[in-house]
Amino acid sequence: MISAYTGTAVQAAEKPLLEAGVDLMARAAYGLANAVLWRLRTSGRVYGSSVALLIGPGNNGADALYAGELLSRRGVRTTAVLGSERVHGPAFAAFQAAGGTVVRLAERGVRDSASLVAQADLVVDGLLGTGARGGLRDAVADLVAALCEIGGLQVIACDLPSGVNADTGEVSGVVLSAIETVTFGGIKAGLLLPPGEGFAGDISYVDLDLSLPAAALERLDQDDLLRHWPRPGRSDHKYSRGVLGVVAGSTAYPGAAQLALHGALAAGTAMIRYLGPATLRAGGLPPEVVPGASTVAANRVQAWLVGPGVSDDAEQERRCLDAINSGLPVLADAGALPLLPERVGPQVVITPHAGELAALLSRRGHPTVRADVERSALEHARLAAQLTGATVLLKGATIVVVSPQGEVHSQSEGTPWLATAGSGDVLAGILGALLAAGVAPPLAAAMAASVHGRAGVLASGGGPMTASGIAEAVPQVLRELFEGID
Numbered sequence: 312m313i314s315a316y317t318g319t320a321v322q323a324a325e326k327p328l329l330e331a332g333v334d335l336m337a338r339a340a341y342g343l344a345n346a347v348l349w350r351l352r353t354s355g356r357v358y359g360s361s362v363a364l365l366i367g368p369g370n371n372g373a374d375a376l377y378a379g380e381l382l383s384r385r386g387v388r389t390t391a392v393l394g395s396e397r398v399h400g401p402a403f404a405a406f407q408a409a410g411g412t413v414v415r416l417a418e419r420g421v422r423d424s425a426s427l428v429a430q431a432d433l434v435v436d437g438l439l440g441t442g443a444r445g446g447l448r449d450a451v452a453d454l455v456a457a458l459c460e461i462g463g464l465q466v467i468a469c470d471l472p473s474g475v476n477a478d479t480g481e482v483s484g485v486v487l488s489a490i491e492t493v494t495f496g497g498i499k500a501g502l503l504l505p506p507g508e509g510f511a512g513d514i515s516y517v518d519l520d521l522s523l524p525a526a527a528l529e530r531l532d533q534d535d536l537l538r539h540w541p542r543p544g545r546s547d548h549k550y551s552r553g554v555l556g557v558v559a560g561s562t563a564y565p566g567a568a569q570l571a572l573h574g575a576l577a578a579g580t581a582m583i584r585y586l587g588p589a590t591l592r593a594g595g596l597p598p599e600v601v602p603g604a605s606t607v608a609a610n611r612v613q614a615w616l617v618g619p620g621v622s623d624d625a626e627q628e629r630r631c632l633d634a635i636n637s638g639l640p641v642l643a644d645a646g647a648l649p650l651l652p653e654r655v656g657p658q659v660v661i662t663p664h665a666g667e668l669a670a671l672l673s674r675r676g677h678p679t680v681r682a683d684v685e686r687s688a689l690e691h692a693r694l695a696a697q698l699t700g701a702t703v704l705l706k707g708a709t710i711v712v713v714s715p716q717g718e719v720h721s722q723s724e725g726t727p728w729l730a731t732a733g734s735g736d737v738l739a740g741i742l743g744a745l746l747a748a749g750v751a752p753p754l755a756a757a758m759a760a761s762v763h764g765r766a767g768v769l770a771s772g773g774g775p776m777t778a779s780g781i782a783e784a785v786p787q788v789l790r791e792l793f794e795g796i797d
């Protein structure tokens with residue numbers, strides 16, 4: 312499990328150590344300098360290479376300056392570009408004493424400073440850290456915009472990319488994309504949330520031995536999947552492993568039902584009862600799927616998966632609603648989302664993409680557009696969980712899961728190739744399988760996101776793939792997971 316924290320929590324945990332005289336900044340700077348040295352070494356040389364340091368007014372800038380001091384002493388040509396009048400005095404003095412060059416943005420101007428920075432082998436972003444309020448401003452924002460336009464820079468972010476909110480991953484204004492973020496004391500939640508994660512690159516962690524509180528966000532790893540993924544015991548039979556009821560598809564969208572069913576079967580559901588249009592029941596179903604009784608109430612199942620491909624079909628919509636109101640664990644996706652009652656219980660999971668989440672919030676009196684959700688995903692997913700009472704899985708390159716109790720997970724094992732029609736239906740199937748097997752909604756949602764991403768990577772192999780291919784790859788992902796386990 313990877314745990315991540317708010318900036319405030321990390322700062323609070325630093326306080327007692329700082330009061331006891333522990334030089335945390337020296338440890339942070341040492342970690343940052345080592346990351347830079349490693350990058351320089353792997354790209355050819357340390358001695359005589361050049362590093363530009365972008366320096367802000369606070370302790371984030373101080374970390375970068377102290378790292379610059381260490382780099383200068385190793386023979387690196389360092390240039391600090393001071394973004395503001397204010398700078399951490401002792402760090403600045405140490406940097407200068409080690410022979411670093413200083414450039415003031417206000418004197419040198421944006422264009423000149425940008426071309427100077429762009430000539431460096433590596434750039435360290437020490438403009439803003441956990442003390443930031445909002446994004447980069449004024450000439451510093453112009454400098455970063457100019458650097459983004461030049462492009463191709465090798466940037467290492469100090470603690471977090473400046474302009475990314477440490478707690479939420481929200482991005483304000485312009486942000487330099489890093490190849491690596493060296494983060495101190497605790498991984499900041501914003502580094503594992505969209506859109507911030509997209510700017511962070513690889514995350515390196517410098518341990519400061521802090522006593523941290525409960526995590527603000529958790530990300531499952533391979534061990535968590537192995538520990539929690541349901542596996543049949545010797546005495547299990549097809550009913551005891553959990554029966555999934557599926558309400559999916561319509562005459563207009565038969566494929567979505569197919570993909571959701573494939574996803575659920577691939578993820579290990581032993582018994583599926585399907586409710587849908589006669590045309591689909593008559594021959595278009597995978598042979599393993601059992602046609603269910605026509606009403607929701609007449610089917611004995613442990614969980615429901617409703618909504619994929621449901622469109623303009625009153626009978627299917629009635630079934631979706633009955634399933635949502637059944638009190639059983641239920642995953643409501645796609646066509647079921649507009650049918651969601653005002654409040655539901657915590658056994659309900661909804662799986663919107665950004666546009667669907669915006670529509671859901673707008674229907675509930677919070678006018679929202681897709682771009683709002685994309686800019687601050689966590690905030691909007693959290694609001695939806697609070698308003699509906701459901702666990703929310705927000706789809707995207709980084710998937711965010713928020714439970715109505717406020718638990719937050721994020722997963723990003725996937726590949727951009729996963730953005731393909733039907734991919735979400737397969738995800739719904741995987742998640743439905745876990746709910747039917749009795750896994751609690753937030754954990755089920757995070758595990759489904761993880762396995763869906765891994766299956767996408769396997770199916771893609773670096774190239775295009777189909778949604779069916781994702782479902783076909785799921786058993787292989789699980790086989791590799793269980794390898795060596797009895």
Ligand SMILES: NC(=O)C1=CN([C@@H]2O[C@H](COP(=O)(O)OP(=O)(O)OC[C@H]3O[C@@H](n4cnc5c(N)ncnc54)[C@H](OP(=O)(O)O)[C@@H]3O)[C@@H](O)[C@H]2O)[C@@H](O)CC1
Nearest residue numbers: 335336339368369370371439440441442443444445446470
């Ligand atoms: N304490 C320690 O020993 C350790 C600290 N650590 C490091 O410290 C970092 C946190 O340091 P920090 O609290 O100084 O915050 P940071 O973000 O550097 O600067 C805040 C300054 O910027 C200003 N400002 C705010 N928003 C702004 C904006 N949008 N645009 C422009 N300016 C803005 C704000 O101004 P003010 O609020 O005073 O007006 C304030 O002066 C943390 O990320 C980690 O790197 C680690 O080394 C571990 C040990």
Ligand SMILES: [K+]
Nearest residue numbers: 436439471473
């Ligand atoms: K930074």
